[in-house]
Amino acid sequence: MSGASWARIRALGGKEVAELRAAKGVLLGPVAMLVTAVLMPLVLAVGVPAWSGEPLDDTADLVRLAQQFQVPGAAGLSDAALVQALLLHQFLPLMALVPVVGAMTLVTTAIVGEKQARTLEPLLATPLTTAELLVAKTGTAFVLALTLLATGLVLLIAGTALAAAPGVAATLVTGRVIALVGGVAPAASLVALTLGAIVSSRAKDARAAQQAGVVVVLPLVGGFVAQLNSQTAFSTADLLLATAGLVAVAAGLGWVAVRVFDRERILTEWT
Amino acid sequence: MTAAALPPLIDARGLTRRFGTRVAVEDVTFTVAAGEIVALLGPNGAGKTTTLRMLAGLLAPTSGGGSVAGVPLTATPDAELRARVGLLTETPGSWDRLTVWTNLLTYARLYGVADAPGRVRAVLDRLALADRAGDVAAVLSKGLRQRVALARALLHAPPVLLLDEPTSGLDPAAARDVRRLIAELARDGAAVIVCTHNLAEAEALAGRIGILQTRLRAFDTAQGLGVRPGQVTLEDVYLAHTEDA
Numbered sequence: 001m002s003g004a005s006w007a008r009i010r011a012l013g014g015k016e017v018a019e020l021r022a023a024k025g026v027l028l029g030p031v032a033m034l035v036t037a038v039l040m041p042l043v044l045a046v047g048v049p050a051w052s053g054e055p056l057d058d059t060a061d062l063v064r065l066a067q068q069f070q071v072p073g074a075a076g077l078s079d080a081a082l083v084q085a086l087l088l089h090q091f092l093p094l095m096a097l098v099p100v101v102g103a104m105t106l107v108t109t110a111i112v113g114e115k116q117a118r119t120l121e122p123l124l125a126t127p128l129t130t131a132e133l134l135v136a137k138t139g140t141a142f143v144l145a146l147t148l149l150a151t152g153l154v155l156l157i158a159g160t161a162l163a164a165a166p167g168v169a170a171t172l173v174t175g176r177v178i179a180l181v182g183g184v185a186p187a188a189s190l191v192a193l194t195l196g197a198i199v200s201s202r203a204k205d206a207r208a209a210q211q212a213g214v215v216v217v218l219p220l221v222g223g224f225v226a227q228l229n230s231q232t233a234f235s236t237a238d239l240l241l242a243t244a245g246l247v248a249v250a251a252g253l254g255w256v257a258v259r260v261f262d263r264e265r266i267l268t269e270w271t
Numbered sequence: 272m273t274a275a276a277l278p279p280l281i282d283a284r285g286l287t288r289r290f291g292t293r294v295a296v297e298d299v300t301f302t303v304a305a306g307e308i309v310a311l312l313g314p315n316g317a318g319k320t321t322t323l324r325m326l327a328g329l330l331a332p333t334s335g336g337g338s339v340a341g342v343p344l345t346a347t348p349d350a351e352l353r354a355r356v357g358l359l360t361e362t363p364g365s366w367d368r369l370t371v372w373t374n375l376l377t378y379a380r381l382y383g384v385a386d387a388p389g390r391v392r393a394v395l396d397r398l399a400l401a402d403r404a405g406d407v408a409a410v411l412s413k414g415l416r417q418r419v420a421l422a423r424a425l426l427h428a429p430p431v432l433l434l435d436e437p438t439s440g441l442d443p444a445a446a447r448d449v450r451r452l453i454a455e456l457a458r459d460g461a462a463v464i465v466c467t468h469n470l471a472e473a474e475a476l477a478g479r480i481g482i483l484q485t486r487l488r489a490f491d492t493a494q495g496l497g498v499r500p501g502q503v504t505l506e507d508v509y510l511a512h513t514e515d516a
Contacts, residue, residue, distance in 0.1 A: 004383055011380030015366065015373070022368035022407075122364040122423060125327055126381040127350035264330055268290065 001132075008128050012136035016110055020144070026109050030102035030145070034152045037098050038159060041091035045084040046163045056083035072174040074167075081165035088160060088172065092180055097220055098152050099145035099189035104196045106141035108210050111200035120266060130261050134254075138193040145189045153181055179239035187246035188220060194253035201261040280305050280431050280462035281326060285335035286344070288321050295321040298335065299487045303462040305430065308453065310473035311466045313483035314513055319466040320361060322483065323433045326464070328352035340430045340462075354382065357424035357461075359434040363416040365408035371395070371419050372404040375426060382427035394422045398452065414445035421449065425456070432456060432463045438472060450476055470505045474498070480505070488512040 001009075020026060049056050057063055057079035066079070066086040074085050114120045123133070153172075161169035171177075199212040223234070234242075279302035286299040296318035303309045311319050324330040326339050328348035336344045340355035365374050372391065379387035395401045398418050403411065408419065417437065424432060437453065438446035453476060457463050467473055473480050474493050481490040489496055489512050496508045 007383065008381050011377050014380075015369065015377040018373055019366060019368050117364075117367065118362045119364045119366055121329070121360045121362070122358070122378070122420070123381075125329055125353055125356070125358040125360070126378065127354040127383065128381055129350055267324065267329055 001135075004127075005129070005132050008126075008132050009136040009139065012123075012128065012133065013140040016137060016140040017144075019110075020106070026105065027102075029105050030098065030148055033101045034098050034148050034155075037091070037094040037152050038155045040094065041088045041156070042159045042163060044091070045087035045168075049080075056080045056087075059083075062086070071171050072176045073171040077167050077171075078165060081168050084164045085168045085171045088156070088164070088168065089177075092172075092177060093220060093223060095149065095152055095156065096180055096185035096188065097217060099149040099185050100192045100217060100220065102145035102148045103138075103141050103189040104192045104210055104212075106144055107138050107193050107196040108200045108203070110137045110141060111197060112203055112205065115204070115266060124263050124267065130263060131258050134197050134257055134261060138197055138254075138257075141196075142186075142189060142193055145193075146186060149181060149185055149189075175236045176234070176239065179236045179243065180234075183243035184239050184246065187243045187250065190250035191246050191253060194250050194257050197257040198253060198260055201257070201266065278305070279303060281339050281464065282337040283322075283326065283335070283344070284337040286322065286325055286332050286337065287334045288318075288325060288330060289333045294485060296325070296483075297486050299483070300335075300337075301481055301487060301490050303431075303464060305460050305462050306457050307479070308457045308463040308465060308477045310477035310480045311464055311483055312468070312470065312473055312480060312509055313466075317483045317513075318485050319483055320435055323358065323435055323464065323466060326431075327356045327358045327433050329358075354427065355429055355431060357427065357429035357432045359420055359424045359432070359437055361435045361439075363408075363420040365411075365416055365419055365423075367409035368407060370405055370407050371400060371411070374408055374419065375422055378423045379426045384427050390426060394425050397425075398422045399448075414441045417441060417445070417449070421452070430461060432461050434463065434465045436467055437465060438467070438469060446472070470509060474505050482509055482512045484513050 045056075062083045063079045066082040069086050069089070071082065071085040071089050074082055077085060114123065157169055157172050160172060195212055195215060196210070281301075281303035283302070284300050286296055287294070288296045299318075299322055301309070311322065313319050321330060325332050325344065328339075331346045331348055332344055338344060339352060342349075342352040342355060344352070365371075366377075369377075375391045375394065376387055379391050384390045392401070395404055398421060400415070400418055400422060403415060408416065411419065417440070421434075421437065424434070432453075434453065438449050441449060450472060453463060453465065465473070465476060479490065479492050480496060482488045482496075489508070493505060496505070497503055498505050498508055
């Protein structure tokens with residue numbers, strides 16, 4: 001892409017951010033997801049034992065499960081700390097869903113919103129190409145989704161460092177966790193974005209477009225449940241492989257998105 | 272040299288556009304020179320907006336071609352064509368949550384205007400919108416929204432202006448201001464096409480008038496179309512060309 005292309009992408013991206021600032025309600029869903037992903041594991045791992053007066057290491061099954069799970073970086077932790085680490089790690093896939101839900105919400109709102117507000121025709125009348133338009137809209141949503149993810153992760157690590165047993169927070173800064181939140185989550189977010197762009201170019205309602213996000217969310221939830229059932233964790237290699245696969249899928253979907261974004265059809269049906 | 276004698280900035284040759292089996296525009300041929308204003312008249316659904324969209328590079332002609340500001344009209348309209356056209360769409364299409372300033376600044380940057388803030392200030396001044404720059408578009412009256420949309424079409428100083436119902440819904444004073452501005456822009460050298468249902472406006476503003484009903488039924492000066500003061504009105508001519516369809 002040329003310098004002029006990037007200038008147009010930046011211009012439209014800046015407008016997307018300005019619109020989000022003016023309509024913060026759009027962020028309510030993703031922020032609620034973020035708060036849940038931070039608070040739920042902390043409440044279960046730290047809050048419930050404290051409030052109930054029943055330490056986690058009182059339950060032999062939990063301790064055995066934590067030992068089997070082999071939390072990375074957990075060597076030398078006490079039984080109670082090990083169980084806390086287990087619970088925090090089991091809920092990490094929830095954190096991976098934050099950028100997926102955020103990206104899907106933002107991109108569908110950005111594209112379908114333009115159609116519903118009948119603001120697309122003047123936009124399409126500019127030199128902006130379809131690829132530039134989609135890069136601007138998905139790129140802005142991607143950056144914001146990653147910002148949400150980073151915020152959530154920092155809050156979770158900080159909350160763990162403050163409230164959990166010593167050494168537990170360090171288990172959240174290991175290769176496997178980085179592969180999950182720094183690899184799988186952004187890559188899944190990219191898949192959600194490109195899928196959202198495809199569906200939004202045909203959908204008449206942002207909510208209908210967002211429902212397509214289930215295609216991305218379900219496999220992640222499936223992985224989450226599989227992890228709980230198999231009492232083991234995906235290895236760093238598994239996660240990196242998944243990341244590569246998701247990036248490849250996102251690239252393919254991005255190619256499709258540019259081709260199915262039918263400017264003429266959008267113009268004649270929506271304006 | 273008269274406007275019509277200058278080389279045409281808009282050269283439509285046999286423009287045809289079909290949507291499936293429906294023919295929206297068929298074999299439309301005309302030219303518009305620099306500094307000339309042409310009014311396109313026609314009933315709803317006559318193909319006026321489709322014609323403008325083809326000339327603006329938004330829709331590809333099914334057949335036919337020509338050029339706009341030196342850029343060929345092809346089956347794959349490109350960004351270069353869109354960069355040379357200022358299009359006023361039928362609906363204002365402003366981003367309601369954003370201020371007038373942000374709306375225009377974004378478009379100035381999308382058009383690649385050098386010194387975008389300076390150009391936005393100049394256009395706001397020209398359209399007497401400077402004092403509304405900080406207002407969000409949602410609070411503007413219909414007339415002001417239309418002026419903002421017109422400002423947007425002028426940001427990149429395009430040599431060709433395509434205006435779809437520029438005075439629709441405006442009060443008489445606002446409509447007069449818009450007409451004056453259009454005349455000024457033509458005097459500055461722009462080739463202007465105005466689509467309108469307002470026959471008096473077409474007669475007052477345009478050097479030549481086209482009557483479109485899928486095909487271009489007539490295209491000439493008011494006098495050339497047969498308008499005779501006190502005897503034959505433009506309405507008579509218009510109805511004669513459109514009622515038989």
